[in-house]
Amino acid sequence: MGIVPKNVEFNKQLVKRLYNYDIQHMKELNGYDDRNYHLITTDSKEFILKITNKLESSQEGLLDSLNSLILHLYNNGFKVTVPQINTNGKYLSFEDIPQEGQQENAIEKPYGVRLLEYIPGxxxxxxxxxxxxxxxxxxxxxxxxxxxxxxxxxxxxxxxxxxxxxxxxxxxxxxxxxxxxxxxxxxxxxxxxxxxxxxxxxxxxxxxxxxxxxxxxxxxxxxxxxxxxxxxxxxxxxxxxxxxxxxxxxxxxxxxxxxxxxxxxxxxxxxxxxxxxxxxxxxxxxxxxxxxxxxxxxxxxxxxxxxxxxxxxxxxxxxxxxxxxxxxxxxxxxxxxxxxxxxxxxxxxxxxx
Missing domain, CATH: 3.90.1200.10 (Aminoglycoside phosphotransferase (APH), C-terminal lobe)
Known part of the structure; x- marks a missing residue:
């Protein structure tokens, strides 16, 4: 699978644009194919920024279906990582992500971007x-x-x-x-x-x-x-x-x-x-x-x-x-x-x- 590139500063700007949060702290978490970041906003809210690998991002309807499954469990009383609605009124956005070490206009697209509820523990x-x-x-x-x-x-x-x-x-x-x-x-x-x-x-x-x-x-x-x-x-x-x-x-x-x-x-x-x-x-x-x-x-x-x-x-x-x-x-x-x-x-x- 295509591994999502690291780009912390870009990700902070991404969260600001898509969710209107300013990021105080961002830490990358372990992952197999995706990039997952634990975020703490300037108003002390915590989320997971999930940027899905290219292969799964390109599979039509997959990430929407996964969101639907999570919401089904949430609506039935399970504590799960609920996707957040972005500034476009959606649970999911597909974004062009610049590759580290390449020119600014060098992009790889599209990557599925979601902001998920963080579960402390x-x-x-x-x-x-x-x-x-x-x-x-x-x-x-x-x-x-x-x-x-x-x-x-x-x-x-x-x-x-x-x-x-x-x-x-x-x-x-x-x-x-x-x-x-x-x-x-x-x-x-x-x-x-x-x-x-x-x-x-x-x-x-x-x-x-x-x-x-x-x-x-x-x-x-x-x-x-x-x-x-x-x-x-x-x-x-x-x-x-x-x-x-x-x-x-x-x-x-x-x-x-x-x-x-x-x-x-x-x-x-x-x-x-x-x-x-x-x-x-x-x-x-x-x-x-x-x-x-x-x-x-x-x-x-x-x-x-x-x-x-x-x-x-x-x-x-x-x-x-x-x-x-x-x-x-x-x-x-x-x-x-x-x-x-x-x-x-x-x-x-x-x-x-």
């Missing part, structure tokens, strides 16, 4: 992955799944993204970018299993529009003094990977990433808590439960291989290797388990922890 990634917070995440995800079952979008119905689990098998072309032969072997076997047990049976799963990346970087938590001063889920951010897929995939993605920093017990037990929370509101049938193991491993493979490939293309982008820090050991631990035995432990986790 901490990323889930920044706190301990306790059974309690993971179970709550599962509950929030289940409620979001139920809400999204009543949402539809022709654009998102037809959309596929690089990060969709529907395209997990695509990473086979990048397996050689993984350094370890043992890891390459595990990836091949895991993807073969996912193809056999999940992709060949997609028609058996319930579908809806899903978040697509419900992970520790997209969940905002905060301490609640009224609830024992423990961390609780406050909001959900980054709907840029939303698309139509088996609703099970959203759960599998969350369970996959819940493993990465779990310290309350063996990492292979981490999915039990998100699963328990999810099933308090959404019942999974046997087909869905049996597919979870393969989906979680496939997502780990997808993240690890794409991270290795992106790092090879741009060694300076350390963000793409976030999963690799604990992901390879987690994948091996899962791969060494018997799927049926592990599922039984997830469903009866109180016997094991």
């Amino acid at each position: 901490e990323l889930l990634r920044g706190i301990p992955f306790t059974p309690e917070i993971l179970e709550e995440c599962g509950q929030v995800l289940a409620k979001m799944t139920i809400t999204l079952q009543s949402y539809d979008s022709d654009v998102l119905q037809k959309r596929t993204t690089e990060w969709s689990l529907l395209r997990a098998l695509d990473v086979r072309q990048y397996i050689d970018d993984v350094e370890s032969e043992e890891n390459r072997c595990i990836v091949r076997q895991s993807l073969d299993e996912f193809e056999r047990t999940v992709m060949s049976r997609l028609h058996e799963f319930k579908h809806c529009i899903i978040h697509g990346d419900f992970n520790e970087m997209n969940i905002i938590v905060d301490k609640n003094l009224k609830m024992g001063n423990d961390y609780h889920v406050k909001g959900i951010i980054d709907f840029g990977d939303s698309h139509y897929a088996p609703q099970l995939f959203d759960l599998a993605i969350h369970l996959c990433y819940s493993i990465l920093m779990f310290t309350a017990g063996p990492v292979i037990y981490a999915p039990a808590f998100g699963l328990r929370g999810y099933q308090k509101f959404v019942d999974l049938n046997n087909n869905e439960l049996n597919a979870l193991y393969s989906c979680i491993k496939a997502r780990l493979c997808q993240s690890l291989v794409l991270g290795a490939h992106s790092s090879k293309l741009d060694p300076t982008n350390t963000y793409v290797l976030t999963t690799a820090k604990t992901g390879w050991s987690a994948l091996k631990a899962l791969h060494d388990c018997n799927p049926k035995d592990l599922l039984s432990k997830w469903l009866n986790i109180d016997k094991y922890m």
